[in-house]
Amino acid sequence: MPVRFQLNGVLIEENDVSPSMTVLDYLRETKGLKGTKEGCAEGDCGACSITIQSALGRVKTVNACLMLVPQLDGMSVVTVEGLSAPDTDMHPVQQALVDNHAAQCGFCTPGFVMALYAYTQTGESVTPESVHEAIAGNLCRCTGYRPIVDAGISLGSKAEKVIPPAIEQSDYYTDGDEDFFAPRRLEQLVALKSEHPEAFVLAGGTDLGMRASKERQPYGQVISTANVTELNQIERDQDSVRFGAAVNYTRALPILEEIAPSFAQLVRRIGSRQIRNLGTIGGNICNASPIGDTAPCLIALSAVMIARGPNGQRDIPADEFFTDYRKTVLSADEILEAIRVPIPSPDLIFRAYKISKRFDQDISAVIGAFALKVEAGVVVSARIAFGGMAATPARAPACAAALIGQPWSLDTAIAGGAALTEDFTPLTDFRASQDYRSRVAGNLLQRLHLDTTQDGVAVEVMAL
Ligand SMILES: Cc1cc2nc3c(=O)[nH]c(=O)nc-3n(C[C@H](O)[C@H](O)[C@H](O)COP(=O)(O)OP(=O)(O)OC[C@H]3O[C@@H](n4cnc5c(N)ncnc54)[C@H](O)[C@@H]3O)c2cc1C
Ligand code: FES
Ligand code: FES
Structure with missing residues (x-):
C-alpha cells in the first residue's frame, strides 16, 4: 500500500520513496517546497516546522526533520506554502509578523509562521505565556523575540478551524x-x-x-x-492512570497536571511543542537515557512499566526497568505496552526539578524527583530519584534514609543533600561537571524544603 496523505490540500500517494527519508528532505528535494527550512536537523531550531492533522485530531506543529515520510500516512500536512496561495492576501499569521516587524533575514520566519498557525488552532487563551510556550521550539538569530511574541498576541482567534478529510491508512x-x-x-x-x-x-x-x-x-x-489502538489509550481508575506507550506528551499533559502538577510542569519543558506533539513517555523510558526527564518522576511515584511479549504481559517496577547505560530489561521480542502511574494520595508531597542551562528546549544536567510524606512535622516516608547522576536514572536510598524519621527542617534537607554522595558519583560531561552535578543535586533538597514549607516562594527561574 502507498503512503497516502494530503499535502497543502492535494492528495498524495507515494509508492517508491524510501521509508527512511525524512519529511524535510521529501518536502524540499522531492516536492520542491523550500519554504520549510533546514537549520539544525535535530529538532532544536524549529526552522522545519510544519503542521499535521488526522481527520479526528487537531492541528499539531511538528519538526519535519525528525519525521519519516511513512509517519505522514493518513495525515493532512500543511507547509508554509499551503497557508496562502501565490498572489493572494497573506494568511493572518503571516500578516501579523509583517505588521509587527517580526522578521529580518527571514530564515526562521516560515517556522514561526507554522508554529503560530498551529497555536491559533488550539483554542487556548492568547497570553504572553502561551505564545512563549508555542514558539519555544523556534529560534531566531536576528529579530529578537519581542516582536514575534507581539505578533502572536495580536492574532487572537482570527484563524479559522479546518477539518481535513479522512484518508485510509495503510499498515x-x-x-x-x-x-x-x-x-x-x-x-x-x-x-x-x-x-x-x-x-x-x-x-x-x-x-x-x-x-x-x-x-x-x-x-x-x-x-x-x-x-496501535491499545498503546494510544489513557485509562484511569481510582488508584492509577495507565498511559499507553504511544500516548504523546501533549495528550498526557492535562492528566499529569491533575494528578501530579510538578511532573506536568517538568513535561512542559521537554523539548518544545513540536517535540511534545510527537514524543511519548514510552519512548522516553525505552530510550533509557540517564538524563531522560520522566524516569526519575516515574521512579519516585512508584510507577510500573507494563511490558508485552510473545509470552504475555509482565509488570516491571520503574526502578527495576533500567539495567545499564541505555539498557532496559526489555528482551528483543518485547515492547513496552503501557506505564501505570499511581495517583498520589493527597498527603504525598511530590516535586520534580529539572536543572538545565536554558529554561526551555534543553536537555537536563540533573533531574531530581521527590515523593515525601510528612506527619506532624516529621518525614515518615521518602522516595527520591535522580537523573543525570549515574549511568541510569536511579533511586537515592541514602538520601531518603537521611530524611525519614527526622523533622522536616532545613537542617534535615541539608543532611539529605549531603547523603547523596553515598548514592551517586556522577560523571563530568559537556552538560555539567561532576562537582556541579553533586552540588546542585544536594542543593535541590534545600529547594524542596523551601518549596514545601513557604507559600508563594519562587523556586524556579521563570521564562517571563
Ligand atoms: C529537540 C529535542 C529536545 C528534547 N528535549 C528533551 C527533554 O527536554 N527531556 C527529555 O527527557 N527528552 C528530550 N528529548 C528526547 C525525546 O524527545 C524524548 O526522549 C521522547 O520522549 C522520545 O519519545 P519518542 O516517542 O519520540 O521516542 P522514539 O524516538 O520513537 O523512540 C525512542 C526509543 O524508544 C524505543 N521505543 C519507543 N516506543 C517503544 C515501545 N513501545 N516499546 C519498546 N521500545 C520503544 C525506540 O525503539 C527507541 O529506541 C528531546 C529530543 C529533541 C529532538
Ligand atoms: S531543522 Fe531545526 S528543528 Fe528541524
Ligand atoms: S529573522 Fe533571521 S533568523 Fe529570524
Missing part, C-alpha cells in the same frame, strides 16, 4: 528495500516484534528520528506504534 509500506510496519492492534505489534526482533520500534521518533536526520543511516525495518 505496511515498502519501497522494495526497506519495510515500514504500522500495525493497528497490540497482537499484531507483538507478532511483528517477534518476527523481526532487530527492527526499530518507532513511537514519535524524536529520539530515533536522529538516525535519519543527523546520522543519515537507513533503518531497514521499522515497526511504528503510532496507530
